[in-house]
Each structure stands twice: as C-alpha cells, then as structure tokens.
Amino acid sequence: MIEIVGARTIAHVGNAGRFGRFVWQTMVASTRSCVTTRAYPLIWTQMNLIGVRSVPIIMITGAFVGMILGVQAYDQLASMGLEERLGVLINISVVKELGPVLAAVMLAGRVGGALTAELGTMNVTEQIDAVRSMGTDPIRYLVAPRVLACLLLTPALIIYADLLGILGGYFVGVVQFKINSWAYWSFSASGVELWDVVVGVIKGFFFGAAIAVISCYKGFTCKEGAHGVGQACTEAFVASFISILALDYALAVIFKAIYNTFWPVRSLV
Amino acid sequence: MMVDKDKRKVKKDGKRSGKSVSDRNGIIVLKNLTKKFSENVVLDGISLTIEKGKTTVVIGPSGCGKTVLVKHLIMLLRPSSGEVYFKRRRIDNLDEKELNRVRTRFGFLFQGGALFDSLSVAENITFPIRQHFEIEDWSQVEELVKTKLAMVGLEGFQSFYPANLSGGQRKRVALARAIALNPEVVLYDEPTTGLDPIRADVINEIILKLQRELAVTSVVVTHDMTSAYKIADRIIMLHHGKIIADGNDEHIRNHPHPVVQQFINGQVNEDDLAVLRASGTIFQAQFLPRDFEE
Numbered sequence: 183m184i185e186i187v188g189a190r191t192i193a194h195v196g197n198a199g200r201f202g203r204f205v206w207q208t209m210v211a212s213t214r215s216c217v218t219t220r221a222y223p224l225i226w227t228q229m230n231l232i233g234v235r236s237v238p239i240i241m242i243t244g245a246f247v248g249m250i251l252g253v254q255a256y257d258q259l260a261s262m263g264l265e266e267r268l269g270v271l272i273n274i275s276v277v278k279e280l281g282p283v284l285a286a287v288m289l290a291g292r293v294g295g296a297l298t299a300e301l302g303t304m305n306v307t308e309q310i311d312a313v314r315s316m317g318t319d320p321i322r323y324l325v326a327p328r329v330l331a332c333l334l335l336t337p338a339l340i341i342y343a344d345l346l347g348i349l350g351g352y353f354v355g356v357v358q359f360k361i362n363s364w365a366y367w368s369f370s371a372s373g374v375e376l377w378d379v380v381v382g383v384i385k386g387f388f389f390g391a392a393i394a395v396i397s398c399y400k401g402f403t404c405k406e407g408a409h410g411v412g413q414a415c416t417e418a419f420v421a422s423f424i425s426i427l428a429l430d431y432a433l434a435v436i437f438k439a440i441y442n443t444f445w446p447v448r449s450l451v
Numbered sequence: 452m453m454v455d456k457d458k459r460k461v462k463k464d465g466k467r468s469g470k471s472v473s474d475r476n477g478i479i480v481l482k483n484l485t486k487k488f489s490e491n492v493v494l495d496g497i498s499l500t501i502e503k504g505k506t507t508v509v510i511g512p513s514g515c516g517k518t519v520l521v522k523h524l525i526m527l528l529r530p531s532s533g534e535v536y537f538k539r540r541r542i543d544n545l546d547e548k549e550l551n552r553v554r555t556r557f558g559f560l561f562q563g564g565a566l567f568d569s570l571s572v573a574e575n576i577t578f579p580i581r582q583h584f585e586i587e588d589w590s591q592v593e594e595l596v597k598t599k600l601a602m603v604g605l606e607g608f609q610s611f612y613p614a615n616l617s618g619g620q621r622k623r624v625a626l627a628r629a630i631a632l633n634p635e636v637v638l639y640d641e642p643t644t645g646l647d648p649i650r651a652d653v654i655n656e657i658i659l660k661l662q663r664e665l666a667v668t669s670v671v672v673t674h675d676m677t678s679a680y681k682i683a684d685r686i687i688m689l690h691h692g693k694i695i696a697d698g699n700d701e702h703i704r705n706h707p708h709p710v711v712q713q714f715i716n717g718q719v720n721e722d723d724l725a726v727l728r729a730s731g732t733i734f735q736a737q738f739l740p741r742d743f744e745e
Contacts, residue, residue, distance in 0.1 A: 304567075311527050312565035316579040316632075317555040319547065323582070 204321075204399050211322040212329050224327035232293050232328065233335030237342060243288045244343030247280050248272055248350030256359050265355075266365040270373030272351030277344045277374060282382045283430055285343035286389035289336060290422035294397035297328055298418040301401025302411040310402065325402075329394040336390025337383045344382060377445075381437045388433060392425040477536075478503040478636060478668050479524055484533035486519055493519045495692035496533070501636075506662055506669040508679045510703075511689035512714060517672040518562070520689065521638050524670060525557045526550050555583060558629030558637040558667075562644060564621040566613040566628070573609035576600070576628045583632070599627040602664075603657055619650035626657060630665070637661065639671040643678045655681050676715050688714065 215221035251272045259265045301324060304310050313320040348370075355361045397418045404414030477500035486494040493516040501507050501524075509517050522528040523535060526542060535543040542553055566575050573596045586592055593609075600606055603623035613621055622642060629637055639658065643651035655678050661667055662682075673679055679686055679700070686703045688696040688711055696703055696711045703715060713720055719727075 307563055308561045308565040309567055311522075312559070312561055312567075314527055314551075315525055315554055315557065315559035315561075316582065316628075317551040317553075318579070318582045319551065 200403070201399055204402070205395055207321045208325050208329055208395055208398070211319065211326040212333075215322065215326040215330060221322075221327065224323070225330050228327045228331035229335055231296075232331045233339065236289060236292055236335075236339055239288055239292060240285050240339045240343050241346045243284055244276070244281055244346035245350040247284055247343070248276055248347035248352075249354045251275055251280070251347075252351045252354030252359070256355070260359075265359065265361055267369045267373070268355045268359075268361060269351060269366040269370035272355070273348050273370045273374045274378055276347035276351065277382045278378045279382070279430070279434075281343040281347050282340045282385040282389065283426060285340050286336065286386070286393065286426045287423060289332075289339065289390070290393045290397075290419055290426065293332065294393045294418050294422045295415050297394065297397035298401040298404070298415045299411055301325075301398055302404035302414045305402060305404055306406050306410065320402075325395075325398045328398055329391060332390040332394035333387055334390070336393070337386030340383055340386040344379065377441065381433075384437075385430065385433050388429050389426050392429060393422045396421045396425060476500065476502050478538060479670075480534075480536040480539075481523070482534040482536070484520075484523060484535065485531050486516070486523065486528065487531045492692055494523070494530075497692070497694060499687065499694065501668060501670055502685070503668050504662075504666050505684040506658065506671060506682050508671045508673060508683035508686045509689060510674055510676070510679055510686060510714065513674065515689045516692050517674075517689055518640050521640055521670055521672050524636075524638055525554050525559065527559075555579070555632055556635045558626075558632070558634035560622065560626050560629045560637065560639045560642055562641040564613070564618075564625035566621055566625055568613055570612075571609065572600070572605075572611045572613075572616075572624050575613070575624060576631050578628065579632050595631070596627075599631055600624075602630070602660070603627045604653070619646050619653065622646070622654060623657065626654075626661075630661060630667075633665065634667060636668045636670065639669065639673075641673055641675075642671060643673060643675045648677075651675065651678060652681075654678075658682050674714075676717075 215225065252268060255271050256265060256268055259268055259271070301310070304324070310320045310324070313323055352366065355366050356363045400414040400418035400421070404410045479499075479501035481497055481499040484494055484497040484499075485492065497520065509520060511517050519528060523530055523543075524537075526535070526545070530543055533543070534541055537553055537556075540553075542550065545553065566572075567578065570578065573593075576596050576599055577592055580586065580592060580595070596609055597606065600608060603626050605620060605623050605627070608616070608620070608624070613624070616624065626642075642654050642658065646654065658669060658671065659682055662669055669682075671679075671682060683700055685697070685699060687694055688703065688706075690710050695708055696706045698706070703711065706712065706715075709720075712718075
C-alpha cells in the first residue's frame with residue numbers, strides 16, 4: 183500500500199516537474215518568437231486556425247448565454263418590480279464571468295482538442311522527432327506560435343462573446359419580455375463599468391495561455407496509437423476546464439481585492 | 452609494444468572481417484552506452500565506432516533496440532549511462548541548443564518517413580533550409596529541391612502533399628529532406644520496411660548512390676537481410692541489448708552464433724516452436740459449424 187502511494191506520488195511529482203519545465207521552455211520560446219520576424223508567419227497561420235475560425239462558435243455561445251440568463255432572471259426581477267434592471271444583471275454576468283468562462287470552455291473543446299490531436303499525431307508518427315533531428319527546437323516551431331495565437335486571440339474572442347451575450351440579453355429582455363429599451367440600456371450603462379469589461383478581457387489572456395500550454399503538453403507527451411491520442415485529447419480538455427475554473431476563481435479574488443482597494447463597494451441593483 | 456588488434460583484422464581491400472575499428476577512424480563513437488526504460492534495459496553497454504564514409508547496417512529482431520540505438524547517435528534519446536562522440540566531440544552532455552547545431556550535420560530517415568502532413572513535398576524538403584538560413588534567392592532553393600528530388604527519382608512532385616504519395620514515394624521524399632542540408636551522416640530507420648521488393652531495391656540503390664556521390668557516412672537499421680547484404684560495408688547484430696556479431700557480410704553469413712544464423716536465415720527457434728506445439732493445432736482452436744448445431 184505504502185509502496186503504491188509512494189510510487190504514485192513520485193510519478194505525480196515527476197509529471198509536475200516535466201510540465202513546469204515545458205511551461206518554462208514555452209515562455210522562453212514564445213518571448214523569442216515575439217522578437218523574431220521569421221516566426222510571424224507561423225503565428226499568423228495559427229491565429230487564423232485558432233482565432234478566426236472560432237468566431238462563429240464563440241458568437242453563438244455568447245448569444246445563448248445572454249438569452250438564457252434573460253429567460254431565467256426575468257421572473258425573479260419582475261416579481262420585485264425590477265425587470266428594467268434585467269440588463270444590468272445579464273450584462274455584468276456576461277462581461278465579467280460567463281462570457282469569458284464559457285468562451286474559454288468552448289475554445290478548450292474546439293481549439294484545445296485540435297491542438298492535442300494534431301501534436302499528438304505528430305508525436306506518434308515521429309514528426310516531432312523529425313523536427314528535432316533537423317536541428318530545430320520543436321517547442322519554438324510548434325508550441326510557441328500556437329500559444330501566442332491563443333494568448334492574443336482569446337481576449338478578442340471574449341469581446342465577441344460579450345457583444346453577442348449583450349445582444350442576446352437585449353433580445354430576450356426588450357423583444358420577448360417587452361421591457362422598455364431606453365430603461366434597459368440606461369440601467370445597464372449605470373451598472374456595468376469599463377472595469378468589468380476589462381476584467382473579463384484580461385481573464386482571456388490567462389485562459390488562452392492555459393488552454394494552449396496544457397493542450398500542447400498533452401500532445402507532446404501522448405502515448406502511442408489512436409487510443410493514446412484520444413486519451414490525451416480527453417485529458418487536455420479536462421485539465422483545461424479545471425484550469426479555467428481555478429484561474430477564474432483566483433483572478434476573481436485578485437481583481438476584487440484590487441477593485442475594493444481603489445473604488446468603494448457598489449450595489450448591482 | 453602494444454598493437455591494436457582491431458587493425459590487424461582489417462582486410463587489404465578495406466573491408467573488415469569482424470570487430471570494431473579504432474576510435475581514430477570513427478566519425479561516431481559510442482562508449483559503454485546503456486539505455487533503460489524504467490527497469491527495462493534496452494541497450495546494455497554498447498561500445499561501437501562508426502567509420503567515416505562507410506555504410507554500417509544494424510540488424511536484429513524487432514524490439515531489440517535498433518531504433519533506440521540509432522536515435523542515440525543524434526541524441527533524440529539520452530543515454531542512461533555511457534558516452535557518445537561525434538567527430539571526437541562528446542555530444543551526450545550537450546544542451547539542446549548546442550545539439551541542434553550538431554544535428555544539422557546529420558540526416559535522419561524515419562521509419563514512416565515522418566513527413567509533415569500540412570506541408571507540400573517542396574516545403575518538406577526546404578524545411579531544414581528555411582529553419583537555418585535566411586533565404587534571399589528562392590530560385591536557388593527551388594533548384595535545390597529539384598536536384599534533391601531528382602536524386603531520389605521523384606522529379607515534378609514538388610506540389611504534392613504527403614497524403615497523395617505512396618509509401619515508397621514518402622520514404623524517397625523523406626530521404627530527399629534528410630539530405631537537404633548535405634549532411635555528413637545519414638541515419639536510416641528501417642528504410643525498406645513495408646515496401647514491395649522492387650521499391651525496397653530502389654531505396655537500396657538510392658542509399659548506395661548517395662554514398663557514392665556524396666560520400667556520406669550511413670547507419671542503416673533494418674531487419675531486411677537482402678537490403679543489408681546489398682548496402683553494408685559492415686553489419687552489426689544486436690540481441691538483448693548487446694552486440695553479438697560485427698563484421699562484413701561474409702563474416703555475418705558464416706557467424707557461428709545460433710541466434711545470428713536463425714535471424715539471417717529467418718528461422719523460428721526451438722523454444723518458440725515448442726510453445727506453438729503446446730498451444731494445440733489451429734484446427735483444434737477453431738469453432739466449426741457443427742459446434743453450433745443442436
């Protein structure tokens with residue numbers, strides 16, 4: 183029993199060490215890629231694959247988040263005669279929490295899965311070894327462009343999710359539940375600050391980096407065969423999802439502390 | 452006076468009958484190389500000198516560590532213990548950045564070709580060039596691609612993608628990529644595996660042609676004895692992580708070790724036969740239609 187626990191502990195510590203080294207190498211390689219013009223086409227290609235092609239799915243996600251929030255919250259607010267404040271509730275939830283988190287979860291599924299599958303297949307077919315055998319650092323060539331593309335474009339995608347979330351909430355509130363349009367926007371404008379939008383967008387940098395690094399690591403370390411690649415994809419999504427939630431919690435605490443330091447506490451309604 | 456025993460075994464025509472040459476003649480030298488994966492010892496104290504300009508073929512049954520051995524020559528795998536030298540410089544203790552410079556002097560043909568799926572044939576071949584040189588004149592690069600493809604008999608395939616190529620064509624493109632930087636050493640991992648005899652012989656001829664025209668040092672991992680006899684200046688056989696035979700084709704053909712004879716003649720050994728006999732006949736192991744009749 184002790185032997186099994188010990189062996190597993192050693193294995194987990196070893197895995198954590200390998201992941202830590204991978205993250206460090208990725209940070210160094212990404213920093214270098216930022217100042218190497220030769221790396222820009224690679225980053226650009228990944229931006230297209232990761233960012234541009236994710237726009238429709240992210241927009242759909244954002245729109246439904248706003249609409250569902252509207253449907254669920256309307257009755258509660260209407261019972262207190264506060265239905266005109268529906269926009270505040272929807273918009274602050276969308277821009278601060280649900281927009282970034284659900285957009286990131288969607289990206290973890292769409293982009294993270296693709297990254298793990300692609301790099302995992304390259305790993306089992308010795309393409310990563312081929313990159314190394316030709317004197318090229320695979321982290322610099324394969325990982326850094328993907329991480330940079332995810333890092334830079336996740337915040338942009340979150341803005342799209344926010345925008346569609348706000349429009350979705352507006353559609354439900356004003357078109358479906360006939361709330362006065364002027365009141366809806368007026369209360370929204372007074373309740374949602376630039377800070378809330380900025381917090382959501384900043385979260386995107388962290389979520390994007392986490393999704394890309396975890397997915398690339400799982401691809402680089404996946405076991406042989408179709409089962410190995412499939413398992414790596416599953417592990418990458420689960421690890422990304424948990425990381426997004428953990429990061430969201432940590433960032434919420436940090437940003438709240440920062441906000442409370444500089445501005446007084448305010449009420450939503 | 453000490454006399455190098457190995458030197459006395461070198462034949463007049465330059466071909467050796469057995470044992471390794473001295474380190475001075477070697478472009479790659481392995482000293483007491485051991486590789487373990489967990490508790491599994493794959494290479495067990497291998498000492499070997501690869502001669503410059505010659506073709507050394509490593510044979511052995513599947514899983515005996517041939518690929519692991521060849522990957523150690525450019526440090527795609529790090530040894531558990533032992534030393535690896537390239538041109539008298541120790542490389543097993545170099546960091547990845549320094550190793551990348553050393554690796555540009557090698558070409559590696561992987562078993563499945565390991566071509567990049569997302570790149571065309573031309574882009575695959577120019578990959579190492581684009582990574583290591585600032586290209587100003589693309590017409591020169593196009594000319595180089597044309598030349599390399601002509602060397603492997605695939606003129607006009609520049610715009611094809613790996614998915615559109617046959618297994619043999621992929622290996623030839625991979626070979627063109629491996630020689631793109633005019634390497635001093637080319638490592639081949641099972642170059643003829645999975646190919647029909649004619650395609651396999653095409654690969655053999657290309658390996659010989661490269662050695663003749665570019666004077667490269669070749670290390671070939673294979674279990675194809677036809678190929679080994681055709682291209683080898685020296686054949687090494689691995690078994691249970693150790694070298695059990697080392698010499699030219701004649702030496703290997705007449706080697707007294709029973710495992711060597713079984714391998715080169717493709718014979719199953721008595722122990723395996725005993726297991727097969729004990730497991731019953733195929734007829735007994737099969738269900739017949741009458742087994743399902745009431």
